[in-house]
Amino acid sequence: MDFVVPLKDVSVPEKKQAKFECAITKDVAKVMWHRGDDVITSDQKYDIIDDGKKHMLVINCCEFEDEDDYTVAVLGRTSTARLAVEGIRLKVVSPLRDQTVKEGATARFELELSHDDVPVTWYRNEVKVHPSRTLLTLAEGRRHVLEIKDVTLDDICQVKAEAKGVPCMANLTVIEGDAYxxxxxxxxxxxxxxxxxxxxxxxxxxxxxxxxxxxxxxxxxxxxxxxxxxxxxxxxxxxxxxxxxxxxxxxxxxxxxxxxxxxARQVKVLRPLYGAEVFDGETARFQVELSEDDVHGQWKLNGQVLDPTADVEIVEDGAKHTLVLYNCKVPQTGEVAFSAANARCQANLKVKELPVSFITPLSDLHVYERDEAKS
Known part of the structure; x- marks a missing residue:
């Protein structure tokens, strides 16, 4: 028995599938595969295919650590070939370091890789980090930084940076600090x-x-x-x-x-004052209605502030404000003004003299000639 087609060296990109194939002169149900001195069995990583005189070893999702010599052995004969994996052989030049910070401070994790512009994914307790107000990620060439601002006790965690499957971990410890x-x-x-x-x-x-x-x-x-x-x-x-x-x-x-x-509130006048015209000694009434029901107002007559007296009545009933002037006199004629917050309104008061009337009218007289006539 001999190899018709021996194994050949294989080179594949990282994460791809590699295949070692051989053909022998005799049908054999099964052959033995080795990686170095270790026996290979079928699993998620390796598939072994036997087809009479043809035999195949499939290596799935190749990594750099899969590089080695692979050997097939059958009936005392062997054939060996080498697997080479192509890609960036990324290394961590400066790893993450454990950080201990006080509450309210900023924790800074810094990583340096062997190659420029390699994407890095950050994790906290295996949960992917998304930038926010308190989580900031920076990337400058080979240097990658994660900043956690205003840390609290809840931020205690394991921080992981992963670049092309290469992980690097460190721990964040938060010390209880002053209240802020x-x-x-x-x-x-x-x-x-x-x-x-x-x-x-x-x-x-x-x-x-x-x-x-x-x-x-x-x-x-x-x-x-x-x-x-x-x-x-x-x-x-x-x-x-x-x-x-x-x-x-x-x-x-x-x-x-x-x-x-x-x-100040913007108080509005919903129902304004109306002027009043009365005779001397009569009563004058003024009323205004506002948009607010808890505003205190002020009344003035001819510029003088009015206070409650025997002849002045001031009533506040919710949004309605009333002024009653009893026993009005002619000199009071003038302007009545009301103000409350920013609301203002005015009206005129006119007090007229009472009209003259005869209490005892003249009566007809009959007198004799040359007598005196009196009425």
Missing amino acids: FTVKLQDYTAVEKDQVVLECELNKEVDVIWYRNQAEVRPSKTVAVRAEGRRRTLVLKRVGHEDAGQYTCDCGTDKTTAALHIE
């Missing part, structure tokens, strides 16, 4: 009587103190202080101009500040 704000307060502009919600978030659950212009803010009927997990919230109900200022949330080791601006 991960989400800071934002400036806020509100309208009078609005509810204002100021929110921030910490890296851990700790107590905080709220301040307004350096004075501590305490809970009340109009102020609520909430703590939900790592989130801290200050709620101001029905704010007024006196609530404007700088608000600060202080956790002892960090603080965040924002400005609160309060704008």
Whole structure:
């Protein structure tokens, strides 16, 4: 028995399939294949095909480590050939190093490869990394970097970089640090009587103190202080101009500040004032209706502010505001003005003199000639 077609050296690209074939002069049911001194059996990596005088060894998905001498042995005769794998023989020049950082800091993992511009995939605990606000990947020639910003205890993990099937691993250890704000307060502009919600978030659950212009803010009927997990919230109900200022949330080791601006409400006049004309001593009534039902107004007569008296009645009924002037006098004739927030309206008051009338009218007289006549 002899080899009609002996094995020949094979060269294939990386990840491709390699085939060693031979033919012998005698039909044989089975031959033995060797890699070096090791016997090869059929599995996912190797397929062995026997077809009478023809015999084949198939090597699937070739890697650089598959390079070796392969031998077929049959009836005391052997034939040997070599497998060469083509491709970039990538190596890690500078591997990843374990990192230990404090909460809130940035962890930086750096890798250097033997070749330029080789794509690298990053993993954290075997989960592929996707760039985000806190995850940044950089590639410059042979150098590849992963940065993890604002690390927390939840970021403790194994970091892996993989390039063309070549892996490199390192561990990230996070040391518990001081409390700090991960989400800071934002400036806020509100309208009078609005509810204002100021929110921030910490890296851990700790107590905080709220301040307004350096004075501590305490809970009340109009102020609520909430703590939900790592989130801290200050709620101001029905704010007024006196609530404007700088608000600060202080956790002892960090603080965040924002400005609160309060704008006046745009109050509209839905039903304006109408002028009134009365006689001296009579009653004049003025009424205006606004778009808001909780706004206090001010009445003026000829530029003078009116306050409730025996002759002046001021009524506020929701959005309706009423002025009643009793026992009006002629000198009061002039302009009646109402104002509330940005709303303004005016009307005229005219007080007339009472008309002259005869209490005792003249009566006819009958007198004698030369007598005196009196009425």
